[in-house]
Amino acid sequence: MAPTGLWLIGARGSVATTAITGLLALRAGVVPPVGCVSAQQEFAYVPLPDWDEIHVGGHDITDTSLEKRAELLAESGVIPHRVLEAVRPALSEVDDQVRPGYHPATHTGTQADAARALSADLSAFAERHGLARVVVVNVSSTEPVFPPLPEHDNLETLEAAMAVPGRTVLPPSSVAAYAALRADCPFVDFTPSTGVRLPALTALADRRKVPYAGSDGKTGETLVRTTLAPMFTTRGLTVRSWAGTNLLGGGDGMTLADAEHAGSKLASKGRGLATLLGREVTAPLHIDNVPDLGEQKIAWDHVSFDGFLGARMSMQFTWTGYDSSLAAPLVLDLARFTAAAHAAGRTGALAELAFFFKDPMGSDEHRLAQQFSALVDWAGTL
Amino acid sequence: MAPTGLWLIGARGSVATTAITGLLALRAGVVPPVGCVSAQQEFAYVPLPDWDEIHVGGHDITDTSLEKRAELLAESGVIPHRVLEAVRPALSEVDDQVRPGYHPATHTGTQADAARALSADLSAFAERHGLARVVVVNVSSTEPVFPPLPEHDNLETLEAAMAVPGRTVLPPSSVAAYAALRADCPFVDFTPSTGVRLPALTALADRRKVPYAGSDGKTGETLVRTTLAPMFTTRGLTVRSWAGTNLLGGGDGMTLADAEHAGSKLASKGRGLATLLGREVTAPLHIDNVPDLGEQKIAWDHVSFDGFLGARMSMQFTWTGYDSSLAAPLVLDLARFTAAAHAAGRTGALAELAFFFKDPMGSDEHRLAQQFSALVDWAGTL
Amino acid sequence: MAPTGLWLIGARGSVATTAITGLLALRAGVVPPVGCVSAQQEFAYVPLPDWDEIHVGGHDITDTSLEKRAELLAESGVIPHRVLEAVRPALSEVDDQVRPGYHPATHTGTQADAARALSADLSAFAERHGLARVVVVNVSSTEPVFPPLPEHDNLETLEAAMAVPGRTVLPPSSVAAYAALRADCPFVDFTPSTGVRLPALTALADRRKVPYAGSDGKTGETLVRTTLAPMFTTRGLTVRSWAGTNLLGGGDGMTLADAEHAGSKLASKGRGLATLLGREVTAPLHIDNVPDLGEQKIAWDHVSFDGFLGARMSMQFTWTGYDSSLAAPLVLDLARFTAAAHAAGRTGALAELAFFFKDPMGSDEHRLAQQFSALVDWAGTL
Amino acid sequence: MAPTGLWLIGARGSVATTAITGLLALRAGVVPPVGCVSAQQEFAYVPLPDWDEIHVGGHDITDTSLEKRAELLAESGVIPHRVLEAVRPALSEVDDQVRPGYHPATHTGTQADAARALSADLSAFAERHGLARVVVVNVSSTEPVFPPLPEHDNLETLEAAMAVPGRTVLPPSSVAAYAALRADCPFVDFTPSTGVRLPALTALADRRKVPYAGSDGKTGETLVRTTLAPMFTTRGLTVRSWAGTNLLGGGDGMTLADAEHAGSKLASKGRGLATLLGREVTAPLHIDNVPDLGEQKIAWDHVSFDGFLGARMSMQFTWTGYDSSLAAPLVLDLARFTAAAHAAGRTGALAELAFFFKDPMGSDEHRLAQQFSALVDWAGTL
Known part of the structure; x- marks a missing residue:
């Protein structure tokens, strides 16, 4: 395929660093x-950009x-030391492509100015490397829930508000999405933040x-849930409750355990379960910050269900994973599939990428196996 | 649908008693x-026998x-007391339909004689109740592995051997299968015993x-495994080992923990995993007899897998279920689907019923979601 | 021993009903x-009241x-049906001894009046049955945290405030404790509510x-924690975090999952851990209401610890218990030990009963094994 | 204290390498x-050899x-890279002190010759470093169960048999023990092999x-079991079954999963449980070789127990540890305590070291808390 750009919002975070190193x-x-979905046999004939056709850049607010970040990830078991050594010079080159991101606390101009600067970075990146297209993927920290505003419903009104000095009418993820779209770049949100999910932006x-x-x-946990829940429904077993606890360290633990930020994450996690089970069930869910876990994430779920004649049964699972290791290859997959979709002239929400998301845009299908079938079928049409 | 017979081999065991009571x-x-698959929306328009169109009888070697058996199951949490009271008189009527089963230790004639007597029971049952067909389902205890014999390959040779006094050329499950087929009855094996799986019998x-x-x-455990394994493969994650331990009480615990009997069970459980994962993995598996668990069965599985850049991760699950509660509705489902298939003129191995089996005949598909899709599609053609 | 009274605050709750039935x-x-500690060999020679020397009465605000309550507990697996049938008439006799309890929402007089009425019930009960002493045990629902007031520090000031119409100067558990003490009855608090833990009341x-x-x-969970924590400390292993999740149904689930009520429970649970481990550790703790669990309680704990040279290791446990089944025999034990202590002239906080409590009064010893040794030694002196 | 020798049988195995590096x-x-018991406050005044007063040597049959071994352990997470670098030269010096061990497959002379050579190594080591004493600790691989022979009961008969060319009258661990004793060195067996446990050798x-x-x-698993079992007994709860599964990789996994070798290990693990619980319970136990776990060991235990009125409850735990990280500091502790005991003139089985062992010599006490108290008390007398 033609040279393709992958532009990461949060380019120096754990997920991005792992994806770039990988x-x-x-x-x-x-x-x-x-861990790369797109590298599997099923997609052998799909016109996806090869690993060496993907150029990476990004925005970040950290220096x-x-x-340095990859070294920390090597300490925590996410990146093997030998891999880090093998890519160290190339990593430094990518780092040179990272531009300062937007954050309301440090930005002085209007949000319109901010968006313009971000778009310019994208265009310059594309031009510099002769890229056919640049896929923007947001992997920055989860934002607190942003209050809905009337300006979000109409593009003209929104742009007018963005131009008002001192107004913060969009969260950073949406400024990034806006900037991407203005630069004609596909936008993928790997986080539960608002991003493109505003009528003005989808318009x-x-x-x-x-x-x-x-x-x-x-x-992690949701991956397992969307795999297991159909087992209960296809077997006609009645799930009575599905409780979950997530222990995580790292920056993510700090961000998500904070009630306000967790708001968007918990909502995103909960949305699918009722759809999967066909009805609401008792489903308490917690995210705890346990710093000593580092990059590791441990989830425990307890499912209580009824069988024939009302027999009470249960299932529990424990999941011990590295979130960055699980997320990073999917970021690469999304860049590849989205680039191919863009090349094929697809527009709007890419519902067939539901396989990758907790809260898929354009789709109500949460069952993992069905999502995979849909992905395979769709990829075959690109 | 026309009146349908369900004839249970092992009619007074835990699974059969729960199925009949249910x-x-x-x-x-x-x-x-x-817990009944066939009662779901997806099968609403399939011509299946209704609950009151199914007449039950069976063979058993116990008195x-x-x-009495249902009372014991009520004590152990499988059958609610109020359900038992509601069906007690009807249960007694079914019990009258149970005929002495075949067991080499107590039988005196040839195996040909034994089979003839079993066939006669089936025909008499069908005639007595004016049944259009009788589906025979084996739910008796798992047999020890039976050694392969040359006679198993050819029907005529087999029948000749069965007529030789003192020869035990078939295990009881296969005598039952032979008798069923001779009486033109479809045969379903819910156990890992040999049953119909001999060239002479399929012929x-x-x-x-x-x-x-x-x-x-x-x-239980395999149900979960065939649900989870595709999650790892579709995500490109490399499973390194999948260890399992099963604790069970009841008669099943005693039978299966015995190494010889477990032979067929463990083989049946193991067969699917390699197929599901696309390659052999370290997969130690144990079945332990823990009498105090009664009808309960507890399985613990530990899955070790590699992610992106070789990151080491793991997943564990615990399953606490009542085997009889899980099996019984499937026995009813199998009777209904098999009756409908017979009515529709289907012959040979019903590969589309793979959804119900650890070791499906006529199918290499072990993935639960795909099995369910196949079942739905197939049922729509009946 | 002489006839002894056991007076239960919350006499018709799950714990009390199980204790009385038992x-x-x-x-x-x-x-x-x-499940009865006092019935063990170690206490064979301690002068404890025999089962038939204990007379039961109590207060409750429910009718x-x-x-009826025992029937519900029989449905949920706490009380076997045959046991219920064996004691049904005697249960009804005990029910006649239950008097209306105090609750600020329904009471019209002053708190002094309320306490006087409660004390009178205790004295009448003792007299009616010729009891040498009556041990009052609080097993009512956990109260919301009650705000500290200056009146709590001095008995005279407190009593003056209790006599002011319309003032609610004490939570119900403390009114009960006050009434018990005024009637010269030992008071045991099986809940984390305030109870006797106010300077004015201990005075x-x-x-x-x-x-x-x-x-x-x-x-449950704390029982296991106070058993396991010393394993880590005596082995010199450094616990880094200890996370816990509790799923419970029943009335308890509803009461405790409510953040305000959980306040006292979570504090009580957390207090011991730091003492046991010798320092503060990350210890997120949740209590969730999962109604379908009924009387069952499921706790999951995850312990992360460091070993030699900093090796990262972990331990997890799952506890599936019936809280009423676990609590009820301890209530009987506490009645017996406290009665014996009273008979032996002991006064003040019975620190040696720490074995029974999450948050032991008069003791900083949380290690279960040491608590048991202390109990055995102390009982030998009675 | 005076300069003390620590002589390790299996000096280049995982446990020894970790202990030496540490x-x-x-x-x-x-x-x-x-992870060092002896470094705790409780033993601050016990005359133990300091870390720099301990000189290490040993026997091994590998080159x-x-x-090299430490490098492998660094890869598997047992030894941090920075620690390895800090001690690398010193590690090489210790390696020079390692002498060829005895193995019947490679040895050509009599067992008496072999023992003599081993004793000479010990004496030379002591002399070379001016050591007051040398504690020999066996940390070599678990041996297959060795059949009992009449010669084991009497020292003279045994020594006569050892001198017969071609006779293998003792397993390697016992040859090592014999050699140690002949050189007047205390012997500690950290494995379940026969070692000193023969009448002729204790004599x-x-x-x-x-x-x-x-x-x-x-x-690992047994450490937890001996901590938890007393919880059930002191609370009067009736354990009905205690099932266990151990997954381990490394050389240990291969050795122990082998049925013959596991014989001694499983026996050693089982012995304590009945003693702890006061009666035999159903206790199936498995050890599986799961190579991908490397140095990690995962144990899962399921405990089923009865509470008040027969309520059925259960507890499960999962233990994820590095055996070498857990064992190594105990090896150092044992060297220190045994040296102090020797200096204090103690002889015979050191029953007070039961805290460290699954199958303590000279003691029937398996309860961890009691073992620790006994250790503290005893150490105070040295």
Whole structure:
């Protein structure tokens, strides 16, 4: 395929650093594509950009270099030391492509100014590398829930408000989405933040004829839930309650355990369960910050269900994973599939990418197996 | 549909007693069809026999009555007391339909004689109740592995050997299958015993144009495994090992923990995992007899897998279920689907019933979601 | 020993009903004393009241009879049907001894009036049955945290405030404790509610020379924690975090999941952990209401710890218990030990009963094994 | 204390390598003594050899150097890279002290010759370093069960048999024990192998007036079991079954999963449970070799128990640990305590070291808390 850009919002975070390191390692042939959906047999004939056709850049508000970040991830078991050493020079080159991101606390101009600057970064990146297209993927920290405003419903009104000095009419994720669309770049939201999910922004996407996808990458507990729930329903077993606890360290633990931020995450996690089970069930859910876990995430779920003649039964699972290791290859997959969709002229919400998301845009299908079938079928048409 | 017979081999065991009690309770409208696959929306337009169109009889080698057995199951939490009281008289009527089963230790004639007597029971049952067909389902205890014999490959040779006094050329499950086929009855094996799985017997089934299905009902640990394994493969995650431990009480615990009997069970459980994962993995598996668990079965599985860049992750699940509660509704489902298939003129191995089995005959598909889709599609053609 | 009274605050709740049913069953000889600490060999020579020397009465604010409540508990697996039938008439007799309890929402007079009425009930009960002493045990629902007031520090000031119409200066548990002490009855708090834990009330206990004990019965997760934590410390292993989730149904689930009520419970649970481990650790803790669990309670704990050279290790446990089954025999134990202590002239906080409590009064010892040794030694001196 | 020798049988295995690396790191002050029992406050005044007073040597049958082995352990998460670098030169010096061990398959002379050579190594080591005493600790691989022979009962008969060319009258662990005792060295068995546990050998120990201790270090599942079991008994709860599964990789996984070797391990693990619970319970136990776990060990236990009125309850735990990380500090503890005991003139089985062992010699006490108290009391008398 033609040279393709992958522009990461939050380019120096754990997920982005792992994705970039992994891409460089895949390109260098020092690791197999474990955890990459798009590398599987089913997609062998889909016109996807190869590992060495993907150029990476991004925005971030931190100065910590990718190398430094990768070293920390090597300490925590996410990146093997030998892989880090193999890609260290290339990592430094990518780091040079990272531009300062937008954050309301540090930005002084209007949000319109901010968006303009972000768009310019994207265009310059594309031009510099001769890219056919740039897929923007948001992997920055989950934002607190942003209050709905009337301006969100109409693009003209929104743009007018963005131009008012001192007004913060959009959360950073939506400023990033707006900037991407303005630069004719597809936008993928791997987080539960607002991003493109505002009528004014999806209208803009339609107008610019670029596709978008999201939201909230399905990497751990929800991945298992959307796999298991259909087992109960196809067998006619009645789930009575489904309780969950998530222990996580790292920056994510701090961000998500905070009630306000967790708001969007918990909502995103909960939305699918009722759909999957066909009705509401008791489903308490917690996210706790346990710093000593580092990059590790541990989820425990308890499912209580009724069988024949009302027999009371239960199932529990424990999931011990590295969120960055689970998310990073999906970020690469999303870049590849979205680039191919863009090349094929697809627009609007890419519902067939539901396989990757907790809260899929354009789709009500939460069952993992069905999502995979849909992905395979769709990819075959690209 | 026309009146249909359900003939249970092992008619007074836990699974059969629960299935019969449940059928009577469903017929009486005192319970909803929880755990019944065939009662779901997807099969609303399939011509299946209704609950009150199914007549039950069976063979067993024990004298303990269905009522007595149901009382014990009520003590252990499988059958609610109020359900037992609601169906007690009807249960006693079914018990009258149970005929002495075949067991080599107590039988004195040839195996040909034994089979003839079993066939005669089936024909008499069908005639007595004016049944259009009788589906025979084996739910008796798992047999020890039976050694392969040359006679198993050819029907004529087999029948000659069965007529030799003192020869035990078939295990009881296969005598039952032979008798069923000779009486033109479809045969379903819910156990991992040999049953119809001998060339001579499948040839007989083909000659009599009756369908058959099996084997080994997928009710607990394997149900979960065939649900979870595709999650790992579709996500490109590399499973390194999948260890399992099963604790069970009841007669099943005693039978299966015994190494010889467990042989067929463990083989049946293991067969699917390699197929599901696309390669062999370390997969130690144990079945322990823990009498105090009664009818309960507890399985613990530990899955170790690699993610992106080789990150080491794991998942564990615990399953606490009542095997009889899980198996019984499936026995009713199998009777209904097999009867409909027979009515529709289907013959041979019913591969589309793979959804119900650990070791499906006629199918290599072990993925639960795909099995369900196949079942729905197939049922729509009946 | 002399006839002894056991007066239960919350006499028709799950714990009380199970304790009373069990006492009657023990007296009738239809069950062995499983779960009773005081019935063990170590206490064979301690002068404790026998099962048939204990007379039961109590206060409650509900009208649901003990029989009705016991029937519900039989449905949920706490009380076997045969035991209920064996003690049904005796249960009804005990129910006649239950008097209306105090609740600020329904009471019209002053708190002084209320306490006087409660004390009169206790005295009448003692007189009616010729009891040498009456041990009052609070097993009512956990109260919301009650705000500290200056009146709590001094008995005279407190009593003056209690006499002011319309003032609610004490929570119900403390009114009950006050009434018990005024009637010269030992008071035991099996809940985390305030109870006797106010300077004015412990001063009253000292003045009346009656012992008291508490608080918050150690029945499940905390029982395991106080057993396991010393394993880590004696082995020099550094616990980094100890996370816990509790799923419970029943009235308890509703009461405790409510943030305000959980306040006292969570505080009580957390207090011991830091003491046990010798320092503060990350210890998120949740209590969720999962109604379908009924009387069952499921706790999951995740312990992360460091070993030699900083090796990262972990331990998880799941506890599935019936809280009432675990609490009830301890209530009987506490009645017996407290009665013996009173008979032996002990006063003040009975620190040696720490074995029974999450948050032991008069003791900083949380290690279960040490608590048991202390109990055995102390009992030998009675 | 005076310079003390620690002589390890299996000096280049995982446990020994971790212990040696750790000792060097402690001596260099680059790690705190996490996991070291003897470093705790309770033993501050016991005359134990300091870290820099302990000199290490040993026997092994492999040529793989300590450095090489430590590198592998660093890869698997047992030894931090920075620790390895800090002690690398010192590790190489220790490696020079390792002498060829005895193995019947490679040895050509009599067992008497072999023992003589081993004793000479010990004496030379002591002399070379001016050691007051040398404690020999066996940390080699678990042996297959060795058949009992009449020669084991009498020292003279045994020594005569050892001198017969071609006779293998003792397993390697017992040859090592014999050699240690002959050189007047205390012998500690950290494995379940036979070691000193033969009448002829304990008689020799008594004659030489040297103490000995063992056997089978209590590091994981059994550590938890001996902590939890007393919880059930002191609370009067009736354990009905206690099932366990152990998954382990490394050489240990291969050795122990092998039925013959596991024989001694399983026996050692089972012995304590009945003692702890006061009666036999159903207790199936498995050890599986799961190579991908590397140095990690995962144990899952399921405990089923009865409470008041027969209520059925259960508890499960999962333990994820590094056996070498758990064992290594205990090896150092045992060297220190045994050296102090020897210095204090103690002889025979050191029953007070039961805290460290699955199958303690000279003691029937398996309860961890009681074992710790006994250790503290005893250490105070040294």
